[in-house]
Amino acid sequence: MSELQDSLVELIRRASAEIPSDVNDAIIQSLENEKKGTIAESALKIIERNIELAKRKSQPICQDTGSIIFYIECPVGYDQITFEETARKAVTLATKKGYLRQNSVDSISGKNDGTNVGPGAPIVHFHQHRSPELKVSLMLKGGGCENVGAQYSLPHEKLKAGRDLDGCRKVILDAVLQAQGKGCGPGILGVCIGGDRATGYEYSKQQFLRRIPDRNKMPELDELEQDILKTANELGIGPMGFGGKTTLLGVKICAANRLPASYFVSISYMCWAFRRQGFVLNGESAIERWLY
């Protein structure tokens, strides 16, 4: 077994069992803000205890260990084929060890072979950079929250949403309303304005690589992020949709160029069990530092 494979198995274990500190901080903050004695507060307390227990027992935070999505930044000339093969082996092994549930189903036959490996699983995105570093990030994204994601095409007549930032705001807030508590809120939104139907969702998910306190460098988008976060938390949906003050923990928005004829707003919802981790490798295979 290669050292890279070992490192990837450890990455999966950590991602599955340990909530990143920025998410943990946001959950604790929301618990403090919530009205005492409400069921929203009780739900957040259970969430807090669950996070602590999963870490201590080194067990999955949530049993739906989700879609396994790798993002790799690699030096020019890096052997991507070998990496992908190693990643598939690491996923199979991590599943055997119980860090991942047997969670991948053949869409035609309905069979689950128990390995979590198959066409399109795991998902691996490569991106080259002019640095000798190998940076690997991993996100585990559950099904309940994926199901409440939405893509709007503007203009949207029913919501009176035009092709501008105000229109974007309307459809994003509509997505929050439609999701209610069904995505295991309090959640985090990743949004892409523009792109095509595929890249829109793709970039919306990549927004989850940003830390929760991170602010957008584009002033217009920063303003929109803050506004949506504030407004969503005034809707009273609350944790699990029980009513309450925290509906969202964060909002992350990016923009991509679009065709003159299209204007998509793609929204991904991440549940409170926000599992992401990553590392930078020193040389080819040993972990130099953790990213989150």
Added chain:
Amino acid sequence: MIHLTYPFTKDQVLALKVGDEVAISGIIFTGRDAVHKYLHDGGELPPGVNLKEGIIYHCGPVVLKDEQGNWKVTAAGPTTSIREEPYQGDVIKKFNLRGVIGKGGMGDRTSAACKEFGCVYLHSVGGAAQVLAECVKKVRNVYLLEEFGSPEAIWELEVENFPAFVTMDAHGNSLHKEVLSISSEQLAKHI
């Protein structure tokens, strides 16, 4: 916090209202998509499964066998309930269920059956796989394992102080409907 202990009587259930926090102890049975479709389509309950005055839990637990050959639940969070909406009302009526545990809430047909037959919907915390697994003290039995596979089988679990929240009561009230209407009104003010 209201303690509910198996068997769950009609009086106990009628006394519950939306917003109550409960701790469930005793026997509960898991059942999700395959089980609901099977029961709805006229399938017989396997001998040993008694849903009368019982609770069904929408959950596909992760269950492992230890060295002594005993089943052990390692993760036991709820799955999305609304998928059982076409079947639930019927199952409540046919088997005299007193409670359904799940997440995300259910629709009008289930709500009507809860009112008519004295049943409640109990929302457990989605994603809280570890906390909820700790409440499972014992796996008493498993049914239809061969037929449906592990997550879809009926697991008979003994739980202690399993936390859940009444979000649909036996009087026709639904927290989900309430929150949807309040949040829709709020949103209209902000747009």
